[in-house]
Amino acid sequence: xxxxxxxxxxxxxxxxxxxxxxxxxxxxxxxxxxxxxxxxxxxxxxxxxxxxxxxxxxxxxxxxxxxxxxxxxxxxxxxxxxxxxxxxxxxxxxxxxxxxxxxxxxxxxxxxxxxxxxxxxxxxxxxxxxxxxxxxxxxxxxxxxxxxxxxxxxxxxxxxxxxxxxxxxxxxxxxxxxxxxxxxxxxxxxxxxxxxxxxxxxxxxxxxxxxxxxxxxxxxxxxxxxxxxxxxxxxxxxxxxxxxxxxxxxxxxxxxxxxxxxxxxxxxxxxxxxxxxxxxxxxxxxxxxxxxxxxxxxxxxxxxxxxxxxxxxxxxxxxxxxxxxxxxxxxxxxxxxxxx
Amino acid sequence: xxxxxxxxxxxxxxxxxxxxxxxxxxxxxxxxxxxxxxxxxxxxxxxxxxxxxxxxxxxxxxxxxxxxxxxxxxxxxxxxxxxxxxxxxxxxxxxxxxxxxxxxxxxxxxxxxxxxxxxxxxxxxxxxxxxxxxxxxxxxxxxxxxxxxxxxxxxxxxxxxxxxxxxxxxxxxxxxxxxxxxxxxxxxxxxxxxxxxxxxxxxxxxxxxxxxxxxxxxxxxxxxxxxxxxxxxxxxxxxxxxxxxxxxxxxxxxxxxxxxxxxxxxxxxxxxxxxxxxxxxxxxxxxxxxxxxxxxxxxxxxxxxxxxxxxxxxxxxxxxxxxxxxxxxxx
Amino acid sequence: xxxxxxxxxxxxxxxxxxxxxxxxxxxxxxxxxxxxxxxxxxxxxxxxxxxxxxxxxxxxxxxxxxxxxxxxxxxxxxxxxxxxxxxxxxxxxxxxxxxxxxxxxxxxxxxxxxxxxxxxxxxxxxxxxxxxxxxxxxxxxxxx
Numbered sequence: 001x002x003x004x005x006x007x008x009x010x011x012x013x014x015x016x017x018x019x020x021x022x023x024x025x026x027x028x029x030x031x032x033x034x035x036x037x038x039x040x041x042x043x044x045x046x047x048x049x050x051x052x053x054x055x056x057x058x059x060x061x062x063x064x065x066x067x068x069x070x071x072x073x074x075x076x077x078x079x080x081x082x083x084x085x086x087x088x089x090x091x092x093x094x095x096x097x098x099x100x101x102x103x104x105x106x107x108x109x110x111x112x113x114x115x116x117x118x119x120x121x122x123x124x125x126x127x128x129x130x131x132x133x134x135x136x137x138x139x140x141x142x143x144x145x146x147x148x149x150x151x152x153x154x155x156x157x158x159x160x161x162x163x164x165x166x167x168x169x170x171x172x173x174x175x176x177x178x179x180x181x182x183x184x185x186x187x188x189x190x191x192x193x194x195x196x197x198x199x200x201x202x203x204x205x206x207x208x209x210x211x212x213x214x215x216x217x218x219x220x221x222x223x224x225x226x227x228x229x230x231x232x233x234x235x236x237x238x239x240x241x242x243x244x245x246x247x248x249x250x251x252x253x254x255x256x257x258x259x260x261x262x263x264x265x266x267x268x269x270x271x272x273x274x275x276x277x278x279x280x281x282x283x284x285x286x287x288x289x290x291x292x293x294x295x296x297x298x299x300x301x302x303x304x305x306x307x308x309x310x311x312x313x314x315x316x317x318x319x320x321x322x323x324x325x326x327x328x329x330x331x332x333x334x335x336x337x338x339x340x
Numbered sequence: 341x342x343x344x345x346x347x348x349x350x351x352x353x354x355x356x357x358x359x360x361x362x363x364x365x366x367x368x369x370x371x372x373x374x375x376x377x378x379x380x381x382x383x384x385x386x387x388x389x390x391x392x393x394x395x396x397x398x399x400x401x402x403x404x405x406x407x408x409x410x411x412x413x414x415x416x417x418x419x420x421x422x423x424x425x426x427x428x429x430x431x432x433x434x435x436x437x438x439x440x441x442x443x444x445x446x447x448x449x450x451x452x453x454x455x456x457x458x459x460x461x462x463x464x465x466x467x468x469x470x471x472x473x474x475x476x477x478x479x480x481x482x483x484x485x486x487x488x489x490x491x492x493x494x495x496x497x498x499x500x501x502x503x504x505x506x507x508x509x510x511x512x513x514x515x516x517x518x519x520x521x522x523x524x525x526x527x528x529x530x531x532x533x534x535x536x537x538x539x540x541x542x543x544x545x546x547x548x549x550x551x552x553x554x555x556x557x558x559x560x561x562x563x564x565x566x567x568x569x570x571x572x573x574x575x576x577x578x579x580x581x582x583x584x585x586x587x588x589x590x591x592x593x594x595x596x597x598x599x600x601x602x603x604x605x606x607x608x609x610x611x612x613x614x615x616x617x618x619x620x621x622x623x624x625x626x627x628x629x630x631x632x633x634x635x636x637x638x639x640x641x642x643x644x645x646x647x648x649x650x651x652x653x654x655x656x657x658x659x660x661x662x663x664x665x666x667x668x669x670x671x
Numbered sequence: 672x673x674x675x676x677x678x679x680x681x682x683x684x685x686x687x688x689x690x691x692x693x694x695x696x697x698x699x700x701x702x703x704x705x706x707x708x709x710x711x712x713x714x715x716x717x718x719x720x721x722x723x724x725x726x727x728x729x730x731x732x733x734x735x736x737x738x739x740x741x742x743x744x745x746x747x748x749x750x751x752x753x754x755x756x757x758x759x760x761x762x763x764x765x766x767x768x769x770x771x772x773x774x775x776x777x778x779x780x781x782x783x784x785x786x787x788x789x790x791x792x793x794x795x796x797x798x799x800x801x802x803x804x805x806x807x808x809x810x811x812x813x814x815x
Contacts, residue, residue, distance in 0.1 A: 029546060030617040031461065048465050051616060052552065061552065062584040067815075132483055134465045135373055203482070205372065205468050234379040234405065238556035239581075240615045252581055259731060259813045267582030270554075275572060275579075321456075324556050324613035325400065326376035532767065541769025541807055570722070578722065587810035591725050594764060598721050601760055626767050630760055650760070653752035655742065660777040663759035667766050 001190060002175060002182035004162045012162075012181045013038055013090070019177065020086035020124070023057065025050050035089065044091060048134050049316060053246030054096040057089055058119045059103060061243075061268050065115070065253065068262040081115065084122040088174065091128045094149035095139045095316035099246035100125070102314070105307050106249050124170050127151030129197055136317030138206040138330065144314060146201060147194040156190045163190050206315075206330060213337035216305030222297065227335045232292035234325050239270035241319040241328070242295070247312050250276070271295050296332045344448045344514060346394040352446060352514060353392070353418060354385040362418040362444045366405055368398040374470045375456040379405060381417075394420075396472060399453035399496060401607050403428035404562040410439040417443055422450040423518065424502070426509045427605035427641030428562035433509070434644050435603070437565050447510030447517065452491070452499030457617070459494050463487045498608025498621065501525035508642055520639075525606065529625050533668030540668075544590075550616040551589040553582050557610035557620050563600035563640075570595070597623035602631060602648040605641040630667065634658055679733035679799040681708045683792065684723065686716045688746035689781045690738030696785030704792035715739070716777075717750035721761045724775065728808035734774045734799035738788070741779040751779070770807050773798050 004012050016022045017038050025045040026036035033047035035054060067078040100120075107116035127149035130137070139146055148154065152171030156163040164182060166172040175182070201207060214222075242248045252269040255262050269276055271294045277284060285291050303312030319328045353365045369380035370393040377397045382388045402419050406429070409417045421429055426447060432438055459479055460467055466482035477494055479487045503525055505518025532540055558564045558571070570576045571592060583589050597604075597620075606628055610620040631638050631649045635657065638649050664670070685691040691712050697704060713719055716739025727735045737758060739751040758777045766772045778791045 028550070030550065032617060034550075061582045132466060135468045135482060200482075230380065233381060236556065236559040236613075238559040238613075239552075239554040240556045240613070243552045243554045244615055254580075256584065256812055258815055260815065263812055263815075265584055267580070267584060269581050273555075273572070273581065275574060278574070320372075320376065322615040324560050326371050326378045328376075330372060331378070537766070537769050537771065539769070540767060544768045578726070585810045585812050587729050587808065590768065590808065591722075591729065594725065594761075594768070595722055598761060598764065623764070623767075626764060627760060630763050634759055635756070650756055651753070653749065653756055655752070657742075657752065657755055658759060660755065660758040660762045660775075664762045664766050664772045667763035670766070670772060 001163055001165045001185055001187050002178075003185035003189075004164065004178070004182045006160055006162065008181050009162055012178055014040070015178055015181060016088050016090070016174070019174075020088050022088045022090060024090040038090075048130060048132060048137075049093055049095075049318065051318075051322075052244060053099060053316065053318065054089055054092050055099055055103060055246045055249075057087070057123055058100065058116055059107070059249060059251075059268075062265055063115060063267075065264045065266055068264070070261045081118070084118045086122045086124070088124045088126060090126045091155075092125050092149070092151060093128060093130055093316070094144050094146045095137075095314040096246050097125060097127045097150045098139070098142070098144050098314045099316075102247045102303075102307075102310065102312060103249055105310070124153070124174055125151035126153045126155055126164075126171075126174075129154070129156050129193060131157070131193060131197060131200075133197070133200055133204055134317060135205050136320040137201075137204055137315060138209050138317065139315035140201055140204075140207065141209045141211050141315050142311050142313060145198075147197040156193050158189055158193065161189070165190075209330060209333065210337075211300065211311055211313075211333065214300040214304070214311070214333070215309055216301060218301050219297075219305070222301060222336055223293070225336055228289050228293050231327065231332055231335055232289045235272070235288050235292050235327060236324055237272050237274065237288050237291065238324065239268075239272055240322050240324060242270035242272060243268060244318040244322050246314055246316055246318070247299070248295075252276075271298070296329060299329065300333070344394065344450075346392065348514060349394050349420060349446075349448065350388055350392055353382070353388055356418050356444060357383075357385055357388075361416065363415040364409075365392075365418040366402050366409065367392050367420065368394060368400070373468060375454075375459075375467070381409075396454035396470070396477065396491065396494070397456065399612065401425045401428055401560075401562055401609050403432055404560070404565065406438040406443055407432065407565055410442040415442070418446065419443055420446050420448050421507065421510060422448060422453075423505050423507050424450070424498070424605070424607050426507045427504070427639070428607050429509045429641070430644050431603055431605050431641035432562060432565065434641070434646060434648075435565070444512075445510045447507035447513040449505065449515040449518065450499075452495045452502060454491065454494040455496035455612075458496070459489060462489055462493065496608070496612060497619075498606075498612065501527075503606060503639075509644070526625060526629050528619070529622055529629055532622065532626075536669060545586070547618050548589045548593055549586060550618055551583060551593070552616060553580070553589070553592065554615060556613040556615065558596055560609045560613045561596075561600060561604075562607060562609065563603045563605070564596075593620065593623060597627060600624065601627040602638070602650040603640050604628065605639070630663070633666065634663055677800060677803060679707055679796060679804075680731055681705075681734045681736065681792075681796055681799060682727040682732045683708050683710045684713050684716065684719045684735070684737045685710050685780075686718075686739040686746075686751070687712055687714050689740035689744065689779075690716075690788065692782035693738070693780040693784045693788040696782065697789040698785075700785050702785060702789035704789040705796040707796055708792050715745065715747050715750040716754040717747075717757070719754065721757065724761065725808065728774075728805055729810040729813060731805075731809075731813055733802075733805040734776075734795060736776045736778060736791070736795050738778050738780045738791075741781055744781065765808075771802060773802050774805060774808075 022038040025033040033045035107113035299312035469480040
């Protein structure tokens, strides 16, 4: 465990930024935190979480897959992939760190998504423990420990100092570059913080929420549950929940006709949209009830069915605070789970 | 003025259900933390008693839900309408978007709704509950105990700049209706108009670049009731699920606002739902202000059957070039 | 003075009954107007959806001009009155967003006004040339 005095934090960030692009949560002009590239004078946000999740770094909202250049009767295929440069994401919360594991299970299994893999290999995650979890937090439901957020380096912020501990080789390499700004220390302060965090987690309004009623074998239990009707009846069909979600990973691949050729790109898609997975025969989910059900069944049943019981939700609470009609996975779990 | 409470609305809903006037109620359903209220249908008095809430977070405009609800051949639905909602209600009627015969509308007075974000900005994150106490809100926080905030400091932007306390449509009214208010809702638009072109561009570039194209602004808008949106139609050539280039966010928001120009009642739902806090209502208000300035004062939804300004004209209308000159600072 | 190689791309939407015929007359009369102007014929000026204008900019236009019959002379009686309102609001909105107001214009050109058509185009092209490339409503993908 190494310690950096709060006065030295700017110097520490500067040192990190000298070797790699550094991103950290910064309050925007809208008064909310967004991951922003560090430069001199940028102040880290005190907010618990960013509006958009950290998944953007590995799975951006849109990315170019390839270009086609048309000249006369020839079509040239241009590979737009480039080796990504090293980057560091600083201040990632435990929920978002876990979301990377979930995304890995989608993008890093055969066939491996090389676009994603490239970024994943070059990204270093400095996580941060949550001393003030919010009322919307329920990461513990999914076995996440906000006091041990994981990542390549874990950090704990105290009034007078920041504490760092490397968890991986990548993290060790980065931390060793910061040796002059940090000093070796014992774990007393961090242990105290961990106790505080766990105590606070116990008292959260959603502390008792469990996912025990859900899992890969519950398809028949819930698929035709009558509750879906009332749960989905006021859903607007917008994509807010999907787009702020750190684990939603569905995308669409589309062609954009530029003036000289075609750009093939992929972009986030939402199962809440009426044209999601539209095929030649039309849509396979024609009502909002079916679309709504898909999103929650995917996270609570289909995903664990294919991934050793791991749920596709990390309890970050973004959908709880952003949904225009305040419908969310917690309400769904409570409504369905109560009748299981 | 009579204060509307949950009990009053509950009694009214139960009475209308019992009398058979309506067979379902469009209302607000309690959530986990007071502020996360969900629009829901209630069919029995028992359901209402259990989950129905009314309070400073019952802000959702129900008018648009009537489009879907009145298509079901199932008798009348009871809807509670705040003054601003009644404008959307009328506008939808003008456009023949729902069946008036299948709705029983109860107008309720409104002193303004709270914006949880404003509360959190003042009380900090970790709000476990909110209670009303006269003109104050008592906010229960997880770490800093209870905080008392003046309701006036917690009002949603659209309520701070409320344009009318008058109900323009209802079958029955609870309490009294109010008057159209001489609001300051165009102040912010004016401020932008006075900026230079470069400043305006920078302002909107910053705001719109946060857009994630979740389409919540469109989906919640009571004026956006197309069966198939041009931006959701793969054959339109402009459909896009995510922003791939900064052009698209401008295109989307200009067209979204233009499509509702002259029909937008300024209910403010677009800005309320925006997860990225983009002041979308300013685009709509710019159109409203221009329509008032260029043509005649016009309030969408004030009366059923009004001819909207964009499907109307006068021979002496001003030229587009003059409109631009009058539209703001052109430095 | 620096060398300006900039040749703007101009899209001119012309209504079939007046302005397009006006353009034709300009040609018949051997009146010059810049080749940068690309004419798109529309049945009536009110056929032009605001989206057409934005799309023109997206696809690389540096200026967009919309020409129709003089108010009162519309082949469909009132089409251009609607155009006038729509464009007044659209242009005002673009201005509000900080897009240069010079990039858009509406001009009424009758079938008999070949000279006006040529003069308008010359003037508009000069104006856009002076203004430079459209940067504020560009789509970078289309510039690659």
